[in-house]
Amino acid sequence: MSAPHPVLLIATRKGAWLLHGDTERQHWRLDGPHFLGHIINHLVLDPRDGRTLLAAASTGHLGPTLFRSTDLGANWQEVAQPPAFAPAADGSGRSVKHTFWLEPGPADEPGVWYAGTSPQGLFRSADGGDTWAPFSCLNDDAQYREWMGSEQDGTPDGPKLHSIQIDPRDPAHLYIAMSGGGVHESTDGGRSFAPLIDGLDVVEGFPRDQPTFHDPHCVRLCPSRPDRLYQQNHCGIYRLDRPATTWQRIGDSLPEAVGDIGFPLVVHPRDADTLWVFPMDGTAVWPRTSPDGRPAAYRSRDGGNRWQRLDHGLPTEQAWWTVKRQAMCADLEAPLGLYLGTTSGEVWGSADEGDSWTCLARHLPEIYAVTIGYPRD
Template sequence: MASAHPVLLVATRKGAWLLHGDTGRQHWRLDGPHFLGQIINHLVLDPRNGRTLLAAVSTGHLGPTLFRSADLGASWQEAARPPAFATTADGSGRSVKHTFWLEPGPASEPEVWYAGTSPQGLFRSADGGDTWAPFSCLNDDPTFREWMGTEQDGTPDGPKLHSIQIDPRDPQHLYIAMSGGGVHESTDGGRSFTPLLDGLAVVEGFDRNTPTFHDPHCVRLCPTLPDRLYQQNHCGIYRLDRPATTWQRIGDNMPAEVGDIGFPLVLHPRDPDTLWVFPMNGDTVWPRTSPDGKPAAYRSRNGGASWQRQDHGLPAEQAWWTVKRQAMCADTEATLGLYVGTTSGELWASRDEGDSWQCLARHLPEIYALSIGYPQT
């Protein structure tokens, strides 16, 4: 179990903050802002060394880039070559609008990182995040490009590649998700990808056999049971147990008045049957608020067969925020801690696996992503 002091990494619309906690997670010290006024889409501490911080930054006048820190944000260095699509002779190629997802490689590859971008692109670094190159076939493959749709399609802040999941048993085996474009699997280190769409619903009136119309919000692979994946989708909550290829809609077991639409999904690091979601209003107009203004996490301890509402300490009414797909995370303590960042700039924490919640910070900018790490000296 983790015994070091945790640090909660908060990426927001207007900068980044670090919350340093004590070993009991009772007291937290807010450090920041870093990159004030700049969009931070993801901020991650390398779990393999406990030292390297990577930040996906959109700087406005300079465009999208990455920054690295080896001293927990005391100093930052810009990546020498951030993710960028291959150039074309006539200059008609795509441009990265922002890096959306950062994923450390496996422990066997301590300098490897992966990145997903908007519009959809997959990139890899082999030197700790300093230089990046396009990875795999899909960035410019005509079929995948068709599935990606246009840059006007997808989510309000642009289409994106996310949820890069690497099988801890085999670094050649990985999954990615595209909004839009669906979930895809590679077993040959990215040389080819195969869609995994069976069983998934799409918005009424569209063809579920066409990857373009699939919008996975968040896909997670169980650390201790890597043949199991969970997905929070635009059209529900799903589970996939390999070698099967058909997703099962476990969100049908959620309370009907709440539904199973949302963005984030968090797995227990040791129990593959335990997971959390944070539903939002899934009405046809998609207001992107908590249902009825009453936010709550929902936990399942049996792989999605049943769900328990967890709202003790959260606002009981008139709280119209929601939680983005990267803005919920868990630590690795014996009694798990959960952390939620809201679109209204509040940061909520639970030290008892969601049974009760307390507010750690208010009045931050809109929170885009949360992650937690344990720094090593």
């Protein structure tokens, strides 16, 4: 059997593209656009079958919906029932503005997917993403609704539920994050959730014990050590080793001129001590640009105690783009490959764990998400 060819799945503000690589990750071919002009928030290939591809779309005439392909984008069909909140008895209630996060279920639950939306909602599909239903108590629970805050909370494209993480040892053990609303854990398959916010900072002047004021940007569970979580937060980078419940800030060791504010975070699939982040300028008015116009990833090999700047091959000046929370990912190779999409429409790749970077694609629309998949025939 030949080695699988990786494909980068690129979701943008104006459509989706697929970037096909060879087995050596040296040559890449761009396929697209798909859904030209539509906002695509997430594009994910099911790792369990290597065939089912889901796209979270916001279209001018259909509104928020999902599309599904089983032939790597050659043909697409709108799903029969996209995520939607249950209507209130009096006819009021919330409406899904867009689906933001798509998460395949565990290996022993083929066909199961989870989705997080804006405003904050959690949904589940049991038929490969074709029909969706509200999942868990938190969508309509009065306490959680209060913690979710207003739909005009200041998040540029609306508040959202994201970072759905499933313990590979126990499909009933879930983590989710809400921006805003904090990080939450379920150990009973979503029947209940509990906040997991101890040790996290909030914006000065707000109470730390209220989930409403917590803004996690990205939470990742370590595949090789599922009791370890990392978090890129609005207020720093953190690590949590269960069964502890208090997060430890690990971003303080980044250079002061760079800081530890950003959106994406990637964990090595085989080494829980290795992770990458991509800081942005978080000073003053939060310009959401690379610090000093000099973009760089940072890698830690010791769980966040020390960091190494990784910018070889990246622009050295006047490059003001940055990377959104879903727009950085890793492959499964050795050495591991890293990939990121920028707010200026470039895709960069590294085949040596970030030591050097090459531009793989240019001139795309603003990139919202980059994921990797390994298609099967």
